[in-house]
Amino acid sequence: MxxxxxxxxxxxxxxxxxxxxxxxxxxxxxxxxxxxxxxxxxxxxxxxxxxxxxxxxxxxxxxxxxxxxxxxxxxxxRLAPAWTTDWMSDEAKEKLRVYGIAPPHTTRPDVSVVKFMRHRPAPDEVACPRCGSTHTVVSSQFGSTACKALYKCLDCQEPFDYFKPY
Known part of the structure; x- marks a missing residue:
């Protein structure tokens, strides 16, 4: 270099x-x-x-x-290859969690393979970044920005953003 x-x-x-x-x-x-x-x-x-x-x-x-x-x-x-949340570092995902945003789940093991889906299913469990509970529900597919969904924790009752996996 x-x-x-x-x-x-x-x-x-x-x-x-x-x-x-x-x-x-x-x-x-x-x-x-x-x-x-x-x-x-x-x-x-x-x-x-x-x-x-x-x-x-x-x-x-x-x-x-x-x-x-x-x-x-x-x-x-540059738009190609398309960005994926799999490019996020583990440090970024932890910083998101501490900041109050649930980090994305891994989307696919091989980021060179592009899968076209009409609708990406929501993950089975999204942990609340505040209390850690997975007793959460999606409130809206769009949170504070289009790349995040709005969730609510049913245990601590707090709303939070979930960084959608792409």
């Missing part, structure tokens, strides 16, 4: 998601790659889903961080 690529990774290492500020873009798997091309440095980002409203802010944050560090770079949004 070249020195400039290492510098870019180091610069972006602590850049957080604008909608979930406790996890970094790298932990979420949104920050996909940094390469050195004949035209300069290229940073690849992938949205959690097509049309994610946070992508404009994420791109601006990446550019601003690199500009502040004096690193000229081009930010490219």
């Amino acid at each position: 070249s020195t400039v690529v290492e510098r870019v990774w180091a610069t972006l290492e602590h850049l957080t998601d604008p909608e979930i500020p406790v996890v970094t873009l790298r932990e979420l798997g949104i920050l996909r790659d940094v390469t050195e091309t004949p035209d300069g440095v290229e940073v690849i980002i992938t949205p959690t889903y097509t049309g994610c409203p946070a992508m404009g802010q994420i791109e601006d944050d990446v550019k601003a961080s690199l500009l502040q560090a004096g690193i000229p770079a081009r930010v490219v949004t």
Whole structure:
């Protein structure tokens, strides 16, 4: 890995998601790659889903961080392969839980295999991030953002977001 690529990774290492500020873009798997091309440095980002409203802010944050560090770079949004929650690090999933968002279940063991489904079934059990109970029900397929569903714990009575697996 070249020195400039290492510098870019180091610069972006602590850049957080604008909608979930406790996890970094790298932990979420949104920050996909940094390469050195004949035209300069290229940073690849992938949205959690097509049309994610946070992508404009994420791109601006990446550019601003690199500009502040004096690193000229081009930010490219790449849609394929499609982002999957399987790209999230275990650290990100634990940070989500502590923050009050139930982390996603694993979607598939081989992320190179794309399964097209009209409707992805909800997991059998979603544990409440506050009390740990699996006595929960889905209230709405859309929570605070489109990538999360709203659940309610029937034991502690608290509502919470569940990061939907993709």
